[in-house]
Amino acid sequence: MYTGKRALVTGGLGFVGSNLAIRLARLGAGVTIVDPCIKGCGGNPYNVRPVRDRVSIVSLDIADAEQFAGAIAESDVIFNLAGEVSHVHSMQYPERDLQLNTVSHLRFLETVKRIKPGIRVIYASTRQVYGAPDYLPVDESHPVHPVDFNGIHKYAAAMYHLMLSERGEIDGIALRLTNVYGPRVALSAPCQGFLSHFVRRLTLGQGLEIYGDGEQLRDPVYVDDVVEAFLLAGSLREPQSRVFNVGGPEVLSLNRIAGIACRLAAGVEVCHRPFPESQRTIDIGSYASDSSRIRRELGWQPKVRFEEGMARTLEYYRAEWPHYLDPDDLEPRCQLPEHRGVVRRLRYAAV
Ligand SMILES: NC(=O)c1ccc[n+]([C@@H]2O[C@H](COP(=O)([O-])OP(=O)(O)OC[C@H]3O[C@@H](n4cnc5c(N)ncnc54)[C@H](O)[C@@H]3O)[C@@H](O)[C@H]2O)c1
Numbered sequence: 253m254y255t256g257k258r259a260l261v262t263g264g265l266g267f268v269g270s271n272l273a274i275r276l277a278r279l280g281a282g283v284t285i286v287d288p289c290i291k292g293c294g295g296n297p298y299n300v301r302p303v304r305d306r307v308s309i310v311s312l313d314i315a316d317a318e319q320f321a322g323a324i325a326e327s328d329v330i331f332n333l334a335g336e337v338s339h340v341h342s343m344q345y346p347e348r349d350l351q352l353n354t355v356s357h358l359r360f361l362e363t364v365k366r367i368k369p370g371i372r373v374i375y376a377s378t379r380q381v382y383g384a385p386d387y388l389p390v391d392e393s394h395p396v397h398p399v400d401f402n403g404i405h406k407y408a409a410a411m412y413h414l415m416l417s418e419r420g421e422i423d424g425i426a427l428r429l430t431n432v433y434g435p436r437v438a439l440s441a442p443c444q445g446f447l448s449h450f451v452r453r454l455t456l457g458q459g460l461e462i463y464g465d466g467e468q469l470r471d472p473v474y475v476d477d478v479v480e481a482f483l484l485a486g487s488l489r490e491p492q493s494r495v496f497n498v499g500g501p502e503v504l505s506l507n508r509i510a511g512i513a514c515r516l517a518a519g520v521e522v523c524h525r526p527f528p529e530s531q532r533t534i535d536i537g538s539y540a541s542d543s544s545r546i547r548r549e550l551g552w553q554p555k556v557r558f559e560e561g562m563a564r565t566l567e568y569y570r571a572e573w574p575h576y577l578d579p580d581d582l583e584p585r586c587q588l589p590e591h592r593g594v595v596r597r598l599r600y601a602a603v
Contacts, residue, residue, distance in 0.1 A: 253487050255280035258326050262286045262314050262360070263295070263333035264307075267437040267448075268376065268429075270299030271475045272331055272482050277303035279483075284323045286310045286334070290352065293336055294438030294448075298575040315356040317363035324367045329486045332357070332413075333376040335406065339534050340443040342402035353405035361412055365421040374485045377410040377426040378403065379497070379539060388469070389503075389542035392428070392495050400534040414494055425485045427478075430499045430541050434475030434561060435568035439576040447472060450510065454517040455569040455577065463527040466507035469538035473500035474561035477554040484550040492549050499541025501554040512559050516566055 259276050263269040264285030276283050283303075288311045289295030300307055310320045314334045317324060324330070335353050336342070342349035357375075364371060380403035381396050398404045413424030433447040439455060441448075450460055481498045504512075510522045527535060546552045556564075569576065 253279065253483070256282075257328045258282040258284070259486070260284050260286065260323055260327040260330045261333065262331070263335060263376070264331075265289055265295040265297055265299055265309070266333065267294045267299075267434075268432055268475060268478055269331070269333040270296075270436050271434065272333070272479045273300055273307055274303050275479050275483065277306040283307040284310060284320075284327070286312060286314055286320060286323070288313055290336070292338070292341060292441060293352075294441050294444070296436070296438065296576070298572075299436045313356055314360040315351075317360045321363060321367050324364055327368065327371065330364065330371060330373040331376075331482055331486065332360070332373050334360075335376060335409075336402070337378075337445065338441075338443045339380065339400045339402045340530050342400050342405070343530065343534060346401045349401050349405050353402065354408045357409040358412055361416055361422065365416055369421060370423055372423045372425070372486060373413060374482055375410055375413045375424060375426045377428045377495070378406050379428050379430045379499075379541060380536075381407040381410070381428065382536075382539075384536045385539055388538060389471075389499070389540040390497070391542040392493070392497055392545055399536060410495070417494060423491075424494060425488070425491060426495050427481055427485060427546075428495065428497045428541075429473070429478060430497070430539065431470055431472045432475055432478050433472050434565050435572075436475070437565075439569070439573070440578055446506070447509075450513050451565055451569060452577070454513060454520060454566060455573050457517075457520065459521045459523060460510045460514060461523055461525050462506050462510055463525055463531055464506075464535075466510065466522075466524060467505050467538075468535075469503050469505055469540055470509065471500035471503045471540045472509065472558055472561070473498060473554055474556035474558075474564075477501075477556055481546060481550070481552050484552050488550060493545055496546040496550070497541040497543050498546060498552075499543040499554070501557055503540040504558060509558065513562050513566075516559070516563050
């Protein structure tokens with residue numbers, strides 16, 4: 253399916269992007285990664301070590317797409333995974349989130365549609381666009397009402413892809429991912445999702461903390477299943493739909509998720525804590541995806557159950573933790589530089 257094809261993977265040194273880039277390279281695709289490892293995100297060059305001699309890496313922001321126009325022109329398909337995942341960061345540094353999740357994508361797509369009109373672009377959207385669900389499981393027709401800047405900015409970027417597709421300028425598809433977990437998730441980046449926080453603590457031999465009563469539901473999806481969804485979306489011939497939920501195979505409470513993870517890690521315990529203020533205001537309660545559309549139209553189905561996926565994840569970090577944890581900084585804090593570059597350039601351009 254991908255042998256001999258050229259794929260551009262933005263955010264390809266991060267968690268999901270690197271797993272996708274490795275799979276593409278192993279399938280025989282020529283892979284170019286665009287990722288400058290932005291501070292506070294999950295980029296890590298070690299992630300692509302298994303295929304390092306088979307991928308090219310462009311260390312630039314996607315906003316600077318003119319500088320890698322040649323790689324865009326050569327590509328048969330673009331997997332657009334560049335982005336900032338942290339909801340907490342988005343509330344602390346909204347302009348940074350705006351730039352990384354929205355302005356950069358606007359600039360990127362402006363170049364893509366000119367250099368390679370009509371190219372398939374698969375965008376990594378998020379379940380966060382739905383906000384606190386009105387009903388479960390959440391299908392693609394559920395109202396969009398994000399509870400944080402991250403959800404709003406990611407929604408805007410997805411809409412750029414869809415609007416340009418309606419105009420025939422690109423051929424975009426947006427995958428709305430639920431909570432993804434697995435090998436290569438960043439353990440040192442601060443304020444990431446609860447699953448990377450759990451993996452980090454278990455890797456350090458620490459117990460898990462759950463905010464609230466732990467009865468909130470989630471449908472975690474293993475990264476290999478997510479990679480499969482991207483591959484299917486990248487090779488789909490005539491899409492009936494352009495937005496797909498990508499959910500996990502089981503709906504579990506946080507108590508159950510933590511219980512399974514602790515059992516696998518043996519010897520650590522779970523405790524409950526009240527929500528910190530920064531988390532309480534953006535909590536969405538329970539979430540579960542209705543993934544029937546992607547199952548029907550792409551034939552995708554998640555295969556890895558949580559217990560199996562978490563066992564594989566913990567095994568990965570048992571061997572690889574020195575590449576993911578800085579022994580001098582075992583308590584990462586949510587302190588980041590503002591990332592003002594692109595917005596400032598746009599303001600200058602306007603005067
Ligand atoms: N991990 C999840 O649970 C999850 C859930 C829903 C959606 N997503 C989306 O999937 C994508 C990948 O997530 P991840 O978990 O791999 O995150 P990650 O932080 O591990 O990887 C994201 C990568 O994007 C890069 N990046 C950010 N902005 C960039 C820019 N402007 N130009 C070039 N590179 C840039 C970062 O350096 C990083 O390496 C993100 O867009 C995220 O919003 C992830």
